[in-house]
Amino acid sequence: MKSAFVVLAALAALTAYYVYLPLPSTVSDPWQLMALDATFRTAQHLCNLIHYMRLSHHLRALNYMIGAIDKLEPPSQGHLKITDTLFDGVEVRVFEPATEQGEALRRSVVYIHGGGWALTSAKSSLYNNLCRTVAESLNAVVVSVDYRLVPDVHFPEQFHDAVRATKYFLRSDVLAKYSVDPDRIAISGDSAGGNLAAAVSQQLSQDENVTNKLKLQALIYPVLQPLDFNTPSYQQNMDMPVLSRFVMVKFWIDYLNGNYDFAYSMLINNHTSLDASQATYFRERMNWTSLLPLTLQKNYKPVIQTAGMPEIVQEMPALLDVRAAPLLAKKAVLQLLPKTYILACENDVLRDDAMMYAKRLEDADVEVTLDYFEDCFHG
Structure with missing residues (x-):
C-alpha cells in the first residue's frame, strides 16, 4: 500500500x-x-x-x-444552411443565413483557417463554429476555404487554392447566386490563414481582371515574414506555449519545403546575414527598430549576423517571395489594399509581424484598426 x-x-x-x-x-x-x-x-x-x-x-x-x-465534439449547425462545394476546384464550406423575402443583399466574409499551413480544416468543429458565429452575428454569407495542406502540398499551392476560391467567389454571377452585395465583401484569417488572407488581398488588389474588389481584410495574429526570428516578440516569447519560436520556424520550413537542418541557423538569423545579399534587399521593409513603438522594442537588440548561411535562401528562394511573406510587399502594392483590421497578442511570437504590418499600411495611407491584447496568447 x-x-x-x-x-x-x-x-x-x-x-x-x-x-x-x-x-x-x-x-x-x-x-x-x-x-x-x-x-x-x-x-x-x-x-x-x-x-x-x-x-x-x-x-x-x-x-x-x-x-x-x-469527432468527439460534433460541430453545431445553428439556423444556417451549410454547404460543402467546390469553387474552381477548391473545397469550400459555405454558411448562408436564412433569407427573408424582400431582404437586401447581404455582406460576406471569405475566411481562411490557421494551423501552420498544415493542420486542421474548414470542416473542423473549431472553424465550423467560428464561421457559424460570424455568419449569424453579421447576417453574412461566410465562405470557409478548405485549402490543401502540408505535407501533401507546399508553397505556393496553399496560396493558389486561396486565390482561386476567392477569385471565383468574387465573380458577379456567383455573388448573385448567394445574394451577396459586391460592395460588402471581406477576407479574413487567423495565423497561417491570416498570412494567406493578406497575400490573397495583395494579389487580387493588383488583378485588373477582378472587377469586384475586397473591401476589408481582417487579420488575426497573422504570420507575415520568415526573415527575422529575433524581433522583440520572437525574443520575448521564444518559449511561449503552443507556438514557440522553434515550432514557428519548423512550420515555415515545412511550408516552403525546406530542410530541417536549416532550423537552428534560421533561429539566429543566419539565413539573412549581411553576406546574403538577396535578403538584405528587403531589410528596410521589416526594420522593427523603425516600425515598432519603443514600448514594444524594450531593451531588445536586432540580431544581424555579419556572415551566415546565404545558401539557405538559395535553397529556399520562397523565403523572399512576397506571396509567402506579405510584410515584404512594396509600398505601391500596400497602397492598393482595402481598409484593414489587425489583431495582435502580447504573448505571441507573431505579435511584431502584425504590428509592423499595421505601421507599414498606415504609412501607405491605408485605414487601419489595430486591436492589441496584452493578456492574450496565440490560439
Missing part, C-alpha cells in the same frame, strides 16, 4: 512538472494555456515518434489525431 502511494505521488509530481510552465503574469487563463500546451506537446512527441519509425509523416499523423479528437 505504501509503495503504491509512493508511485502515485511520483506520477503526480512528474505530471505537474510536465504540465507546469512559468508564464508571464499578464497571461489570462494560465492553467488553461498550460493544459493546452501539455496536450499539444504530447501529441507532437507521439507524432515525431511515428515519423521517426517511418510509419507516417508527423504532420499527417498530427492531423489525424486532431481529426479523431474533433
Whole structure:
C-alpha cells in the first residue's frame, strides 16, 4: 500500500512538472494555456515518434489525431444552411443565413483557417463554429476555404487554392447566386490563414481582371515574414506555449519545403546575414527598430549576423517571395489594399509581424484598426 502511494505521488509530481510552465503574469487563463500546451506537446512527441519509425509523416499523423479528437465534439449547425462545394476546384464550406423575402443583399466574409499551413480544416468543429458565429452575428454569407495542406502540398499551392476560391467567389454571377452585395465583401484569417488572407488581398488588389474588389481584410495574429526570428516578440516569447519560436520556424520550413537542418541557423538569423545579399534587399521593409513603438522594442537588440548561411535562401528562394511573406510587399502594392483590421497578442511570437504590418499600411495611407491584447496568447 505504501509503495503504491509512493508511485502515485511520483506520477503526480512528474505530471505537474510536465504540465507546469512559468508564464508571464499578464497571461489570462494560465492553467488553461498550460493544459493546452501539455496536450499539444504530447501529441507532437507521439507524432515525431511515428515519423521517426517511418510509419507516417508527423504532420499527417498530427492531423489525424486532431481529426479523431474533433469527432468527439460534433460541430453545431445553428439556423444556417451549410454547404460543402467546390469553387474552381477548391473545397469550400459555405454558411448562408436564412433569407427573408424582400431582404437586401447581404455582406460576406471569405475566411481562411490557421494551423501552420498544415493542420486542421474548414470542416473542423473549431472553424465550423467560428464561421457559424460570424455568419449569424453579421447576417453574412461566410465562405470557409478548405485549402490543401502540408505535407501533401507546399508553397505556393496553399496560396493558389486561396486565390482561386476567392477569385471565383468574387465573380458577379456567383455573388448573385448567394445574394451577396459586391460592395460588402471581406477576407479574413487567423495565423497561417491570416498570412494567406493578406497575400490573397495583395494579389487580387493588383488583378485588373477582378472587377469586384475586397473591401476589408481582417487579420488575426497573422504570420507575415520568415526573415527575422529575433524581433522583440520572437525574443520575448521564444518559449511561449503552443507556438514557440522553434515550432514557428519548423512550420515555415515545412511550408516552403525546406530542410530541417536549416532550423537552428534560421533561429539566429543566419539565413539573412549581411553576406546574403538577396535578403538584405528587403531589410528596410521589416526594420522593427523603425516600425515598432519603443514600448514594444524594450531593451531588445536586432540580431544581424555579419556572415551566415546565404545558401539557405538559395535553397529556399520562397523565403523572399512576397506571396509567402506579405510584410515584404512594396509600398505601391500596400497602397492598393482595402481598409484593414489587425489583431495582435502580447504573448505571441507573431505579435511584431502584425504590428509592423499595421505601421507599414498606415504609412501607405491605408485605414487601419489595430486591436492589441496584452493578456492574450496565440490560439
